[in-house]
Amino acid sequence: MDIKLFSLCNQDSQEAENGKQKILSCVKDFFPECNGFSDFTSQKRMLVAISKSLLAADIVLVAVQSTMYNATKRLLCAALDIKTEENDEIAGMLKNRLDAKKIKPNIYTANITYPEGATVLPTDDYINCGFTLTSGGQHIIYMPVEDEKAQQILLGSLYDYFAQFSEPLVAANALKNRHRALIARTVSKLDKDSVRVAVAGNDASDYLTAFLTKKDSSVFVVDMNYELPQDGDIKTHAIEAARTVRDNNHTQLGAYISEPFALSDGDALCVCIAVANEEGTKTYIVPVEDGESEKELTRVCVDKLLTVLCDYERIGNTQEESAAEKEADNNLKGILGIIASAAVLAASIAGFVTALIMR
Numbered sequence: 001m002d003i004k005l006f007s008l009c010n011q012d013s014q015e016a017e018n019g020k021q022k023i024l025s026c027v028k029d030f031f032p033e034c035n036g037f038s039d040f041t042s043q044k045r046m047l048v049a050i051s052k053s054l055l056a057a058d059i060v061l062v063a064v065q066s067t068m069y070n071a072t073k074r075l076l077c078a079a080l081d082i083k084t085e086e087n088d089e090i091a092g093m094l095k096n097r098l099d100a101k102k103i104k105p106n107i108y109t110a111n112i113t114y115p116e117g118a119t120v121l122p123t124d125d126y127i128n129c130g131f132t133l134t135s136g137g138q139h140i141i142y143m144p145v146e147d148e149k150a151q152q153i154l155l156g157s158l159y160d161y162f163a164q165f166s167e168p169l170v171a172a173n174a175l176k177n178r179h180r181a182l183i184a185r186t187v188s189k190l191d192k193d194s195v196r197v198a199v200a201g202n203d204a205s206d207y208l209t210a211f212l213t214k215k216d217s218s219v220f221v222v223d224m225n226y227e228l229p230q231d232g233d234i235k236t237h238a239i240e241a242a243r244t245v246r247d248n249n250h251t252q253l254g255a256y257i258s259e260p261f262a263l264s265d266g267d268a269l270c271v272c273i274a275v276a277n278e279e280g281t282k283t284y285i286v287p288v289e290d291g292e293s294e295k296e297l298t299r300v301c302v303d304k305l306l307t308v309l310c311d312y313e314r315i316g317n318t319q320e321e322s323a324a325e326k327e328a329d330n331n332l333k334g335i336l337g338i339i340a341s342a343a344v345l346a347a348s349i350a351g352f353v354t355a356l357i358m359r
Contacts, residue, residue: 001058001165003027005037007145008046008072009065016065019150023063023143026154029174030162037063043072047079058138059165063145069128070110073142082115082133090114093126103127121157123149124311132161155182156307175299176211182306183211189310190219197309198249200226200241204257204271204298208305221249234261238274239281246276253277253312257301260294269294271301275308275315282315284308 005027009016020037027034040046046062053060064072077084091112098108107127114120114131121130121143130143130153141161143153159178163171190197199205201224209222223245228237238256246254254276260269273284286304288297308315 001031002056003031003034003059003061004053004057005034005061005063006046006050006053007037007039007063008041008043008068009039009145010041010068011065013065013146015146015148018147019145020063022147022150022154023061023145026158026162026174026178027061029159029177030166030170043068043075047075051079054138054140059141060139061141061143063143063150065145066128066149069144073110073113076142077115080115080133082117084113085116086112087114087120090120090122090126090129093122121153121161123152129153130157151181151185154178155185155303175303179299179303179306180211182303182310183208183216186306186310187216187219190312195219195253195312196221196249196251197253197255198223198245198251199254200228200245200256202228202257202259204302204305207299207302221251223249234258234272235274235283235285238272238283239276242274242276242281253309253315255305255309257298257305260288260297269297271297273301273305273308275305275312277312277315280315282308 005024007016007020024034024036038049040049050060050062062072062076074084094103094108094111097103098105103111111127111129114129115133118131118133121132121141123129123144128144128149130141132142133140141158143158144150155178159175163175166174196219198221199208201222205222208220212220226241226245226248228241238258241256242254244254245256246252256274258272260271262269268288270285270287273286275282275284284304286297286301288294292300
C-alpha cells in the first residue's frame with residue numbers, strides 16, 4: 001500500500017521532531033518503503049499536497065502541531081466538505097473538566113467536534129485526539145505531532161489500525177515492536193515514580209516477561225506462587241488475584257490477566273484484566289475480535305495492561321471500566337467508513353484551496 005505522511009508546524013519544536021520520528025518508525029514497521037514526512041508551515045500548501053496524494057495514495061497521514069491543531073481540523077473538514085458532529089465519548093470524558101472550569105468552553109467544543117463518520121483515536125487526556133476517515137478503500141489519519149501525544153495514539157490505536165492492512169507476519173512483528181515500546185514507556189513512568197507492580201503468573205505474564213530486560217525487572221515482579229480457584233466468578237477471582245499478589249509482594253500495584261473465557265454459554269471469548277492499588281481494584285473486560293486467536297487476544301490484553309499501568313493514577317475504584325472506555329477500546333480495532341469517494345475528496349480539497357487562494 002502507498003502511504004504519504006504530512007506534517008504541519010508553524011514553529012520549531014524538538015517535541016514535534018521526536019514525534020515525527022516515532023510516527024515514522026511505526027509506519028515503517030508496516031510499510032518499510034515509506035519515504036518519510038513532507039513538512040509544511042502553510043495550511044493551504046499542505047491541503048494542495050494532500051489533494052494530489054488522495055488521487056493515488058491508499059493512506060494519507062497528517063500530523064499537526066498543537067498551536068494549530070483544532071484550526072487545521074476545521075479547515076480540513078471544510079476542504080473535504082464533511083459535516084462535523086460532537087463525539088459523545090470525548091464529551092463525556094471532558095464534561096467534568098468543563099464544569100469545574102479546568103478547560104474553557106471554546107477548548108471543550110473544539111475537542112469534542114469531529115468529522116461525521118470519523119473514528120476517534122483518543123489521547124490520554126482526551127485533548128487533541130486524532131481521528132481516521134475511510135473512503136473507497138482510501139484512508140485519512142489526522143493526529144498530533146508532538147512526541148507525548150503522538151506516542152499515546154501510536155501505542156493505543158495506530159498499530160492496531162495499520163495491522164488490518166498488513167500481512168499476518170508483518171503485523172505480528174510490528175505488534176511485537178509496539179509491545180517493546182509499551183514496556184519501555186511504562187517502565188520509564190513507573191521507575192520515575194518509584195512504583196512497582198506484582199503480576200500474577202500465567203500465560204499472559206509469560207508473554208510479558210519474555211520481553212523484560214534486567215532493568216525492567218526492578219519494576220515488574222511476577223508471582224508464580226499464586227493459584228487461582230477452579231470454580232466461581234472470573235471477575236471476582238481476578239480482583240482477588242490482583243489484590244493478593246500486591247499484598248504478598250508489598251508492591252504499590254497488583255495485576256492479573258485471566259485466561260480467555262465466555263461470560264455465559266454461547267458467548268464469545270473475552271479476558272478480564274484486574275489492576276489493584278491501595279484504594280481499590282479496577283477491572284476491564286476485553287472481548288475477542290473476529291478471526292482473533294486466544295493467543296492473540298491474550299497479547300492484546302498484555303498491551304492493554306501496560307497502557308493502564310502507564311496511567312496508573314486513574315486506577316482506584318472497584319467498578320468495571322465505563323461505557324465510554326469500552327467504546328474507546330472497541331474503536332482501536334474498528335474503523336468506520338464515510339460515503340464520499342476518494343476522487344471526490346481530492347477534488348473537494350483542491351476546489352476549497354483554490355477558493356482560499358483567490359480570496
